[in-house]
Amino acid sequence: DIWLCDMQQYEEFGGIGYETVEQSLAAEDGRARLMLLGAKRSGKTSIIRVVFQKMSPHETLFLDPTSSIGVTDISNNAFVQLKIVDFPGGYDFGDKKMTPELLFKRDGAIIFVIDQQDGQDDLTAVEHFLDVARLAHSVNPKLAIDVLIHKVEPEAEAYHDDVLERVRQIRQVIVEQLTEERLDINPTFHLTSIYDHTVFEAFSKIVQKRIPQMNQLEKLLSGLVINCRVEKAYVFDVISKIYIATDNSEMDNFYELCSDAIDVVIDVSRIYSGDQKKKEATPIPYDKKSRAVIKMENNYVLHLREVDNYLALVCFMKDDKRMNKGLLEYNFACFKKAVADIKARSKAPIRFKSHRGSNSNTVTSSRNMNSGTGQEASLKETKQR
Incomplete structure (x- = not known):
């Protein structure tokens, strides 16, 4: 039971779901909200398609970049009731309709995706994460925050030490900055790839926290x-x-x-x-x-x-x-x-x-x-x- 709710998808799928993203986000439907943010081409939409829509990882290479907020309602069974929000890369929260209160006030989690292969933009991604974390924490201090250090591919054993060092640096910079600003934010870090089981295990742990009966x-x-x-x-x-x-x-x-x-x-x-x-x-x-x-x-x-x-x-x-x-x-x-x-x-x-x-x-x-x-x-x- 998947509802794709931005206007382009709404028309494409024959009017299934809400008419606008704002209506979907404002709806009192009891679904836990998982919001995926990150830089452009970091892999947010690919993760959603692979985990929740059973797309082959290789097919994600042909996906277009996300240009507007998309909402996917998941109703797989009585316990998995989710609202997946896919943000465009580098989203700056300047849209007056999409206020921080509308996005962050409800129960849920922010899932921030950092592409570890894009070494030149590590600092930019970290700064973006810190901006999002500060804003979300000011609106809803109870909001969970998970960081997916993504594209840690299984065939990367040849340069495994370099990958782990880059991951360690990303994590260290985030933790040190949050500590320095005295923000009571404790993000959970996951190493993921859509080409193996790691992204499914990461989402298992994220979703479990959103299930009251767990x-x-x-x-x-x-x-x-x-x-x-x-x-x-x-x-x-x-x-x-x-x-x-x-x-x-x-x-x-x-x-x-x-x-x-x-x-x-x-x-x-x-x-x-x-x-x-x-x-x-x-x-x-x-x-x-x-x-x-x-x-x-x-x-x-x-x-x-x-x-x-x-x-x-x-x-x-x-x-x-x-x-x-x-x-x-x-x-x-x-x-x-x-x-x-x-x-x-x-x-x-x-x-x-x-x-x-x-x-x-x-x-x-x-x-x-x-x-x-x-x-x-x-x-x-x-x-x-």
Whole structure:
């Protein structure tokens, strides 16, 4: 569900969405706002097209420079509700219609893109970032700020040390300047490229901060990990392939394998799905029956299960023949029910059955999950059962 909202795109797509960018930005639609700024040709529009519109990275070479503010509304599922704002390169905020209050007052994040390959303009990009950060902070001190040091390409190993040194200098100048001006701004830095998984991981971390239910999802995943001998678990948005939550274990990052597994499920479903009308009506062939079990050479098994509209639970487990498959499926069903309860803001506790014995751990999906009263009630209910 993508609405492109500048006037040229509005006419091109037959009037889908709002009539003007101002109307879209002023709308009380509850979407978290992600605003991409940076110098010309720094890669802002390419990032949006690759992450949210599934454009091939090589096709972005033919994109025209952004000449006006564009707004894209993302409604992939109940948790990924975003408004992506793409600013022209070097935007100076001189437009009287686009006031800083209109742009920065709402909940969201500024994503400032710096092209690390354009070494001559590093200082210009840093100055532009500082101007934007000062203005945004004066309007909304709670606004998150992320810096994408972009175009750190995977084939750059030959000059890896030079890249890291340039990245270190950019980061150092920004931090020193903010400290000198005593601005309470703590930007998060990400090294990204559209030619590998780094840009998806960066947006995963950015989007997670904008999801109110993220802590609840994280606790549910941690409960699943503890009770099912899972090594690592994620909840993925299948359309964009960003993960909106993961458990709190300090295991290796399996993002690339998860992304590949989602591609396999979608590709196989597209080939063998028999309903041609259903294929045309949905952006990707993914429904309640979508699932996969993939055995890997490193003695791990990947389990993928549909948990909600375009949401997937992806788990990594060691290949153990003693694993009780029925119990595993039961706990997957419990997790799916818990996600539905969070979606409906239900306060019903969800109980996972443990492989280590008959006792069950209770994970509640209420907003008061950390309160003492809620925990005591859950424990009592477990003992009674």
